[in-house]
Amino acid sequence: MKLCETEIGRQYRIARMNLPEDTGRRLRALGMTQETSLSVLNRKRNGCLIFKVRGTRLAVGRDIANAIEVESL
Amino acid sequence: MRENNGGSQEIQVGFVGNPNCGKTTLFNAYTGARLKVANWPGVTVEKKEGAMKYHNHRFRLVDLPGIYSLTSYTMEEKLSRQYIMEEDVDVIVNVVDASNLERNLYLTLQLIELGKPVILALNMMDVVAERGMEIDLHRLPEMLGIPVIPVSARKKTGLDILMHAVAHHRDKKNDEKLEHHHQTAAQSKHIHKHHEEYTVVYSDEIEDRIDEIGAIWQKHYGARKEAVPKTAGLRWISIKLLERDPEILEAYPLAAAELPRESYETRITNEKYDFIEEIVEEVVVNKSSKEEHTDRIDRLLTHPVWGLPAFLGIMALVFFLTFTIGDWLKGYFELALDAFSGGVAAALGFLYAGDILTSLIVDGIIAGVGGILTFLPNIFILFLALAILEDSGYMARVAYVMDGVMGRIGLSGRAFIPMLLGFGCTVPAVMASRALEDPADRRKTILITPFMSCSARLPIYVLFSEIFFARHAMLAAYSMYVIGLVIAILSAFVMRLFQKKRQEHTLLIELPEYKTPNAHTIFIYVWEKVKDYLTKAGTTIFFASVVLWAMLNFGPSGLVEDMSQSFGAMFGRGLAPVLAPAGLGMWQVALAFLSGLAAKEVVVSSFSVLYGIGNINSAAGMAELSGILAASGFTALNAYALMVFCLLYTPCVATLATMRRELNSGKYMAVSLVFQLAVAWLAATLVYQAGRLLGLG
Structure with missing residues (x-):
């Protein structure tokens, strides 16, 4: 499932990221490596969301959230 | 290392770390500088240097914008990377938020790989303790192979030890290493040590x-x-x-x-x-997660439905406080100014100062500069409120909340942070756009930020809305902020229509923990702004008042009795017809707008000088100005058109210079200058003509 389709309050594991090279690098540098788990804190209807990964809260826009595949934990 | 004349060496120390980990606070603690700190990622956009001494060592400290890794992609991050890679940095002090080691250590590992002496400054140890966490300070340096010094930049602890470590480790290669990682040397097929x-x-x-x-x-x-x-x-x-x-x-x-x-x-x-x-x-x-209060606050402030109304409510509160508390404090200011003005006039009379000199000092300087000073309470409250917003951690949330709206105009929510800062002062707001990755987005943000009503425009609204809108003064002033925001968004929308390639713009921002704003941080922030305002009153506004006074008192025939014969009036009359459709076709208004290019407050001080009103912001001063303007048929509708024009027209020279530098193009700056002038004229004309059709004014 895509990150933008997740439910608030639940935990997920990153499966794949299909992002442009530099955005991907940036997210990996922030600790969003494969298999990393994250918990969704808030999400707007358009897919823009806030989640917590490795102790950091990140807000990402719809396009990034659309390009990240996650698995339910 | 730089040799200086005395022969002792100066050690160059670079402060490197993730955004919002306290590098600038640490820098300020060492150097006594008062660089701005706040609780959102990306506050520092420029490299800043400072000097300090510790025992017989002399240090040159360099504060850098925050970076998450050495593969940086925003403008301010490139600056940091360039510095680390190219400059003669002797020791890297890697400032780390100890309460978030997991993310922060990624950069640390990259820095260690670089091969320069690195010292880890474990900042925010007080937060770690508060959360009931502990960090093994013996094991951490063992595993990293670099010195680790716990510090608290805010409480100024550990500072000496850190500099001691810097002085002693500058020449050492990181020596002690240790075995780790999945496999032992015996299992490894790769022949290495x-x-x-x-x-x-x-x-x-x-x-x-x-x-x-x-x-x-x-x-x-x-x-x-x-x-x-x-x-x-x-x-x-x-x-x-x-x-x-x-x-x-x-x-x-x-x-x-x-x-x-x-x-x-x-x-x-x-x-x-x-x-x-x-x-x-x-x-x-004890990796405890005692952070529930941030999550609790966020449940409301970043709520899918309530997030936006909450933001609008907060901004409405900010301006409500600015107008009400500011006005309440203003009364005391005025008493002092009136006494001062009267005293100076009496003293000048006593000294038999000539009429011209008395006129210059009383009608020019005191009227112009003094009049502006009475707005200080409003400015003070506005910046106090903004400081609290910035230090609480809310700024980054605004980027998230506004992402949907900004997406419609082809920008990410991140671009709203510079715009929001624009409510304070446009100059730092334009600089803050450096945190945007895409150059086209940056340009767009820079071009629309001046439409956000800055604090310098506040005196204009306070004055004219109180004179002409009496009970609805606050509503009239509020509407300026809304109009500015709407015009900014519309402009970006139009720019998007002309954009050839339309890429998607994606928000990516770290949301810091909320914290109680720090009194010292707030004090410095507000004090710097108040100082700026006073300095501006003493320099730009002082100068503008003197020049304006001279323009109004001299004409082709020398010293003139009647202002309408002066150079200033001639100049203003040349421009006035252009402003006539907006109901502003008076030479005095045209001249005030022209002076306003020096700084927007000068529009107000110009009215004081033009009409020789001692304290324009007092009840008596307002009544006087109101009487004069009313006599020439200037109504509430004209006043509203004037406010709209001032809100939108060409920003002050300081902003123009910053825009030129940040856009790296005189052409774009010139385009924006003309564009804003045109927008201001159109909007003011629209207001005035529509108002007349509706039978107002």
């Missing part, structure tokens, strides 16, 4: 690739001494080549066949994080 040499050791395959590509690099570039960056060693270059770092590939082009078929960036990052997980596992005791 890397665990003795390096902090981060990768899996065999990657280590093999590092050796191979290193050898290829040596063959091509090893002989060229100048080719090697001052700071980095071969291992670092090899790793960057494997990661296909664009800048390194550009500096050292290799044939496609010499590079591995795919980038190893993902795997290298993964393995670094694997190691970090090992460290955190061993070093952090």
